Amino acid sequence: MEFDPKILAYKKLVEIFFHLHDPTTLNRQGNDSGSQYRSAIFCHTPLQKREAMAVKERLDDGHVFRNPIVTEIDMVAEFYPAEEAQKDYYLKNSYQPYCQYVIDPKVAKLFKDYGTEVKDEYKLK
Numbered sequence: 858m859e860f861d862p863k864i865l866a867y868k869k870l871v872e873i874f875f876h877l878h879d880p881t882t883l884n885r886q887g888n889d890s891g892s893q894y895r896s897a898i899f900c901h902t903p904l905q906k907r908e909a910m911a912v913k914e915r916l917d918d919g920h921v922f923r924n925p926i927v928t929e930i931d932m933v934a935e936f937y938p939a940e941e942a943q944k945d946y947y948l949k950n951s952y953q954p955y956c957q958y959v960i961d962p963k964v965a966k967l968f969k970d971y972g973t974e975v976k977d978e979y980k981l982k
Contacts, residue, residue, distance in 0.1 A: 865974055867905055871898065871912040873971055877963050880913075881924035887959060896926075899933035906930060 860870055878886055880896045900906040909930045917926050938944075947960050967975060 868908050868912055869974065871909045872916075873967070873974075874898065875912065875916055875921075875926070875928070876970065877967060879922075880926045880928040881922050883927045896928040898928060898930045899936075900930065901933055903932075906932060 860867075874880075878896060882896075884890060884892050884895045886894045886896070898909045900909060913926050913928060913930065916922065947956055947964070950956055951961070
């Protein structure tokens with residue numbers, strides 16, 4: 858997905874991120890485990906980092922999740938674009954069982970909770 862701050866405020870993007878996965882489990886998302894599955898936000902500016910930290914703090918202070926948020930929030934060191942096979946994986950492979958059982962519920966939640974703020978191309982078909 859692409860982020861355009863003219864369409865969606867960065868704080869809102871961070872809020873959506875926290876609500877679409879479990880940010881309280883260390884190095885795990887569902888049945889997938891390992892450091893590559895950690896919850897992390899890599900910021901491009903100090904302002905982004907402050908805003909992400911503020912959202913995390915607000916959610917923790919409000920006890921929105923049963924457990925404390927363990928999401929790593931840090932400055933991006935280097936960015937490596939995804940390999941071609943991984944780009945737009947969900948759009949190209951929505952028929953795959955993993956997409957249907959793991960990603961479809963998250964996409965459905967995205968549109969249920971934030972449907973007016975994201976583009977139609979990611980809606981379930």
